[in-house]
Amino acid sequence: MSFNVLIIDDSRSMRSVIKKIISMSGFRMDQCLEAENGRDALNVLSESWVDVILSDINMPEMNGFELLEELKKDRLLKDIPVIVISTEGREERIQDAFGLGAKGFIKKPFLPEEVKNVLYEVIGVNDDGEYGEDEGDGGDLDF
Amino acid sequence: MMESMAKMKEMVEISIFEVFEKMFYIFLEPESGQCPGYDMESVIGFSGSINGEVRLLFSEKITKVMVQNMLNLEEGDITDIEMDDCAKEAVNMICGNFLVKLDERERFDLTIPVFMKPPESDPYQDSEVIRLDFISDDGGVGMVMGLSQGVSEQ
Numbered sequence: 445m446s447f448n449v450l451i452i453d454d455s456r457s458m459r460s461v462i463k464k465i466i467s468m469s470g471f472r473m474d475q476c477l478e479a480e481n482g483r484d485a486l487n488v489l490s491e492s493w494v495d496v497i498l499s500d501i502n503m504p505e506m507n508g509f510e511l512l513e514e515l516k517k518d519r520l521l522k523d524i525p526v527i528v529i530s531t532e533g534r535e536e537r538i539q540d541a542f543g544l545g546a547k548g549f550i551k552k553p554f555l556p557e558e559v560k561n562v563l564y565e566v567i568g569v570n571d572d573g574e575y576g577e578d579e580g581d582g583g584d585l586d587f
Numbered sequence: 588m589m590e591s592m593a594k595m596k597e598m599v600e601i602s603i604f605e606v607f608e609k610m611f612y613i614f615l616e617p618e619s620g621q622c623p624g625y626d627m628e629s630v631i632g633f634s635g636s637i638n639g640e641v642r643l644l645f646s647e648k649i650t651k652v653m654v655q656n657m658l659n660l661e662e663g664d665i666t667d668i669e670m671d672d673c674a675k676e677a678v679n680m681i682c683g684n685f686l687v688k689l690d691e692r693e694r695f696d697l698t699i700p701v702f703m704k705p706p707e708s709d710p711y712q713d714s715e716v717i718r719l720d721f722i723s724d725d726g727g728v729g730m731v732m733g734l735s736q737g738v739s740e741q
Contacts, residue, residue, distance in 0.1 A: 531683025
């Protein structure tokens, strides 16, 4: 099984890095869609189905928290797992994100392994990209 | 929350090291002598129990290395867009990382970072300022944090 992924960040470089990490982790990615902010992401989601979203918080036009609120209100989108990737590392803000429905949180700056581990945990796949018990070795990435 | 300038300087220095090592694979050394020349800067503002802004200054050479290392690009493939983007992302991560170290419980709002040429005159002549300079094999990085309230002089 392959997954469609949506990466939301106003930094094109950050989107590229996250995409590269996911690709190199062995994650079975079908389509990787990108958006520059929450508003742009809702447009993408109106036309394409995705299995998981990785989103920044501090973005122009519509930030990550506003996006989570919009997703929560939408019957079709509310169950898509969202992983927040942000410099906002305070516990209260992390809990705010989880309260709005986020399923994972990665603090910038991050190591590639952190992205991989949270993504795999949220999606529920093991190191071979299969659903089920993780039988891998913790999954170091070689960049 | 009244951290001393010295403590804040230490915190922001650690944040700079963390971001450059984790995201750009660049190992910086503090530079206490002559500041290297800087060609560009990225700036982000923050507001909360203290207000201020962080200016991150770069030589063109180190900005290119940051892009190369972060995005795995050849030098010939680097455009101004990637340099702009990496510089803004760096100051965003450093500021966010520093503010968590400063006060894990306090809420701070960050502005959207901007990228520009460094100003010709010092914008902080009447403000409280933390200045740091670093060197690496790939060029220099500077940081200037201008603060407007809530800092003790210890």
